[in-house]
Amino acid sequence: MTRVVALAGGVGGAKLADGLQAHLGADLAVVVNTGDDCWRHGLLVMPDHDTVLYNLAGIEQVEWGWGIEGDTHATMAQLGVYGEETWFGLGDRDLALHIVRTARLRAGDRLTDACLGAQRSLGIAARILPMSDDPVATEVRTADGWLEFQEYFVHQRQAPDVLELRFAGIEAATPTTEVRAALSEADAIVIAPSNPLVSVAPILDVPGVRDALAAARDGGVPVAAVSPIIGGRALKGPADRMLAALGHESSAIGVARLYAGLVDTFVLDTEDADAAPAVEALGLRPVVTDTIMRDDAGRARLAGEVLAAVAAHVR
């Protein structure tokens, strides 16, 4: 097995992608959610892409998992002086990426090319592929109405109850040539432990992506998913409350149900070992292991176990 595609968004996904890169290098392609991309101060910010980017470059802010370790915030403070909203904090070194990527987009580059350029500059071996070059905007309905994702996620700190989700623009979005090629050439596909409703679902909902996964499975390509829910809770972010609020079960089995029919292998934490029979009953092969990635070694260990599990079933 060589070529692996991971679908990812957020910190958990970035950690597993980093572990996979340690095993696969340039044979890894990470397809990232762009639904929570947003424009701040006239600059395009891509939280999921950049979280994966900084983790794969080994420069991520370790405590938060996103942003750049040791970054400063002088520009942001000064933006506040000019009356700009400052609740979406952007570090000085981080801003360079938003500036240069936005400049390249305005100069006519594709989003994917602007991202690949930054990845090369940071010396990343794997490729991180935006799910689409077309704009998709994840929106969250709360008691106050529809909110931009980052308004809900960062500004309101995920406090409001989520009543509904939508991905504006997704019907018109197409997967990029690079995403289609990566999926059709993959020897295995891994859905990372990211929020299934707002990180993974937008990727899957880009017209053509579910079909590409189904075609890969039909061709004998193993497809695995790693549960982002451990003991009923998300390690980070609102996935647990969001699942419950939207009528799912906030548990490994609740996630497994969302992926049934799409994946053949489901990796869940030892804490949820007793859910393995229920996973199996869904037609998925359960793999029970320690899914918490505490450090680089932990990332590589979990990635290695996921790869071993799918390798056992490779075409």
Added chain:
Amino acid sequence: MTRVVALAGGVGGAKLADGLQAHLGADLAVVVNTGDDCWRHGLLVMPDHDTVLYNLAGIEQVEWGWGIEGDTHATMAQLGVYGEETWFGLGDRDLALHIVRTARLRAGDRLTDACLGAQRSLGIAARILPMSDDPVATEVRTADGWLEFQEYFVHQRQAPDVLELRFAGIEAATPTTEVRAALSEADAIVIAPSNPLVSVAPILDVPGVRDALAAARDGGVPVAAVSPIIGGRALKGPADRMLAALGHESSAIGVARLYAGLVDTFVLDTEDADAAPAVEALGLRPVVTDTIMRDDAGRARLAGEVLAAVAAHVR
């Protein structure tokens, strides 16, 4: 006398404008050169406006005269990682202005409004008015051909001989409503000690500005200029070599000749006192004083002397 308009560009002009503001507060309008504005990393940078801005806000980098005191350069260093040119250094706090102003322009704001907004945010009493909202690009011909002004000024450190100057776009540029109103309502007009060829000339060459100055003089409004050349040399920048290279005299009298017919009062340094009769012979009233502005007190002193000189002739 209350309302004064200063024409300025560069560090010397910014210092005198700051001194004038100390006397006049909101009754000062500074019309600034936009010919050396440039786009860097997809952001509009306005060196002359911003030098005046930071000086009037009292936050200028004291040694250089431009940029913000104590600014850091984390974003710029990271832009270099992404392959961007870094010879045009922009500080982190400085970048906030370019980011927010560019965002407002892209949102449809006029350049003047975007600048006035930043001035209010920094608590500046005077108004700094771009000479035009239309793009004008100062270009310098050297042995290598035509260069963008900042390519010559910053990147090539003013080393090449200047063979010719042009202000691309100036025929189509119009002075803003604010500039026209300020000139027509002025009780006095002061040309600051800025480079006459690349800081003051673009302002004067915006169609309508020379006529507005002439109309003001015809209406009895005193117009003064302060020599940027002392003892044959510019305190800062290439004005002296540029004057000589383009067939002028690099001296106070050489500058006075450029302004003859346009101004009635010419302020020159005590070091050049012996040129006073020649200034008078040009039909200008010479005012001889210490024109070096070493500190805030020096700025206010020179500004006070200029104001006293023109007040003696106010309508």
